[in-house]
Amino acid sequence: MVTELKSWREQNYYELLEVGSQASDEEIRIAYEKLKTIYSLLTPGITILFTPEEVKQIQDKMEEAYRVLRDPRSQREYDLVMQGAWGKPIAPPPHPLAIRRALNTQQIREALGADEVSWSGESLGKIRRFLKLNIDELALEIKISKHHLEAIEAEAIAALPAPVYLKGFLRSFAKALGLDPRRVSEEYLTRISEKGYTRE
Amino acid sequence: METEKKDTEKKEKHIWAIAGGKGGIGKSFVTANLGIALCERGKKVVVVDLDLGGANLHTLLGITRPPLSLDDFIRKGMRSIKGILAETGIPNLQLIAGVQDMLTLSNPKPRDKQKIIHHIASLNADHIILDLGTGISPHIFDFFLISDTGIFLITPERTSLENAYQFMRGVFFHRWMTLTTNKKVKKLIETAMDVNNAAGIRTPVDLLAHVENLDKEAKKIFADEANGFKPRLIINQARNRKEAELGFAIRSVCRKYFGIDLGFLGHILYDYNVYSSVQRGRAFFSDYPSSDVAACIRDIAAHVSDGRSLEWSLS
Numbered sequence: 001m002v003t004e005l006k007s008w009r010e011q012n013y014y015e016l017l018e019v020g021s022q023a024s025d026e027e028i029r030i031a032y033e034k035l036k037t038i039y040s041l042l043t044p045g046i047t048i049l050f051t052p053e054e055v056k057q058i059q060d061k062m063e064e065a066y067r068v069l070r071d072p073r074s075q076r077e078y079d080l081v082m083q084g085a086w087g088k089p090i091a092p093p094p095h096p097l098a099i100r101r102a103l104n105t106q107q108i109r110e111a112l113g114a115d116e117v118s119w120s121g122e123s124l125g126k127i128r129r130f131l132k133l134n135i136d137e138l139a140l141e142i143k144i145s146k147h148h149l150e151a152i153e154a155e156a157i158a159a160l161p162a163p164v165y166l167k168g169f170l171r172s173f174a175k176a177l178g179l180d181p182r183r184v185s186e187e188y189l190t191r192i193s194e195k196g197y198t199r200e
Numbered sequence: 201m202e203t204e205k206k207d208t209e210k211k212e213k214h215i216w217a218i219a220g221g222k223g224g225i226g227k228s229f230v231t232a233n234l235g236i237a238l239c240e241r242g243k244k245v246v247v248v249d250l251d252l253g254g255a256n257l258h259t260l261l262g263i264t265r266p267p268l269s270l271d272d273f274i275r276k277g278m279r280s281i282k283g284i285l286a287e288t289g290i291p292n293l294q295l296i297a298g299v300q301d302m303l304t305l306s307n308p309k310p311r312d313k314q315k316i317i318h319h320i321a322s323l324n325a326d327h328i329i330l331d332l333g334t335g336i337s338p339h340i341f342d343f344f345l346i347s348d349t350g351i352f353l354i355t356p357e358r359t360s361l362e363n364a365y366q367f368m369r370g371v372f373f374h375r376w377m378t379l380t381t382n383k384k385v386k387k388l389i390e391t392a393m394d395v396n397n398a399a400g401i402r403t404p405v406d407l408l409a410h411v412e413n414l415d416k417e418a419k420k421i422f423a424d425e426a427n428g429f430k431p432r433l434i435i436n437q438a439r440n441r442k443e444a445e446l447g448f449a450i451r452s453v454c455r456k457y458f459g460i461d462l463g464f465l466g467h468i469l470y471d472y473n474v475y476s477s478v479q480r481g482r483a484f485f486s487d488y489p490s491s492d493v494a495a496c497i498r499d500i501a502a503h504v505s506d507g508r509s510l511e512w513s514l515s
Contacts, residue, residue: 005459007457007459008456016456031512034512039452043446044361045446045449048361050453
């Protein structure tokens with residue numbers, strides 16, 4: 001629940017989902033479902049104050065919040081980060097997964113064994129292995145099936161999910177690896193559409 | 201005076217202000233009938249008509265205009281507001297009538313306003329409900345701010361929403377203005393009051409960030425004050441469930457945009473009989489005690505009475 005005057009940009013995941021920090025899984029789920037509907041309807045209640053771009057950003061933030069809070073493991077990690085920030089007037093921490101494994105350019109180059117960084121199934125796989133992340137574990141953590149993650153890494157066009165899902169999967173995957181989600185998904189999609197994946 | 205004060209201190213009294221900004225959205229209707237519904241629950245209630253220009257709360261209660269009103273209280277320099285308390289024919293419900301024709305009081309002098317505010321706070325009741333007038337102006341903000349809890353009344357129309365949001369924004373700025381003597385900060389707030397200000401200050405949160413650069417102490421005072429601001433919301437004239445559920449969207453937007461925790465008390469369905477009972481000069485509750493509208497208002501009264509709000513579903 002909101003307890004101090006700050007906008008959605010500064011709110012933590014619990015505040016974004018409008019639940020207390022002690023909320024049960026069920027309370028979090030219900031709030032998320034309701035909010036998802038509310039922000040998809042674009043009633044005047046919303047559009048008077050928020051631009052369409054802001055609504056999109058709010059939706060993304062809420063998705064991110066739910067992804068973290070729905071999973072007991074990432075939720076616990078997030079709570080620990082939050083407790084560390086207790087009482088300090090700072091912006092909410094970035095994605096907890098990113099905190100654990102944020103990579104700088106140097107590390108990325110090292111992991112890829114190349115100076116030129118471009119995102120493909122192969123380079124994502126390299127980063128994952130560099131972080132010693134098991135594909136089963138990752139699948140569980142970001143709630144994307146192992147089958148899909150393998151297809152992404154192998155660039156197995158026929159086994160990839162529909163474009164509407166793929167973009168989100170790529171972003172989650174990139175985030176979990178501490179990479180720039182937008183850049184990863186754009187470069188990856190451009191690359192595989194040249195290989196025959198239909199983006200429409 | 202002394203005994204009057206003692207009386208009120210003994211009681212757990214709560215002052216509510218019904219606000220909305222826009223006219224014709226049912227502020228007086230809700231004030232009157234919420235008052236009646238609270239009386240049904242065994243509460244002692246005073247409703248106060250603060251529409252200082254076109255007061256007609258008495259009509260919504262189904263009575264003729266009481267002989268004495270706030271106008272007499274101010275003009276005749278009456279010592280106690282008890283002198284103008286009028287009975288309504290409904291047990292435990294009393295009315296302070298507003299100013300009907302005296303346009304001079306529609307923008308009261310600070311001293312008169314202070315007197316009204318001071319005396320309202322001394323009234324003896326479980327619930328005092330203030331029917332604020334229409335508009336988004338400093339004196340309406342002042343009356344809004346004497347309440348323990350402000351209730352925003354919003355109808356599903358876009359214009360009603362726009363005015364309510366303007367009201368919320370304005371009430372922050374107005375309150376903060378009174379909390380600082382720093383001229384630069386005051387000037388900044390003045391700038392921010394213009395919706396299209398060049399500084400790009402859209403929200404109270406934006407303003408707070410700017411104030412911090414000027415005066416850290418003022419920023420802290422403003423933030424503390426804002427944290428205690430927990431208004432409520434009622435959706436009036438909902439024609440269907442979807443319109444009633446607009447309340448959840450407004451609540452969420454207020455949390456995300458303003459950072460304020462707006463509790464949703466409930467909705468009141470649209471009913472033509474409301475209009476016809478007003479036309480007949482009758483109290484709606486007396487004429488339609490078993491209507492859906494009355495049931496909606498009873499649900500809201502229950503929430504008001506035990507200090508709760510809705511979670512994620514309509515009652």
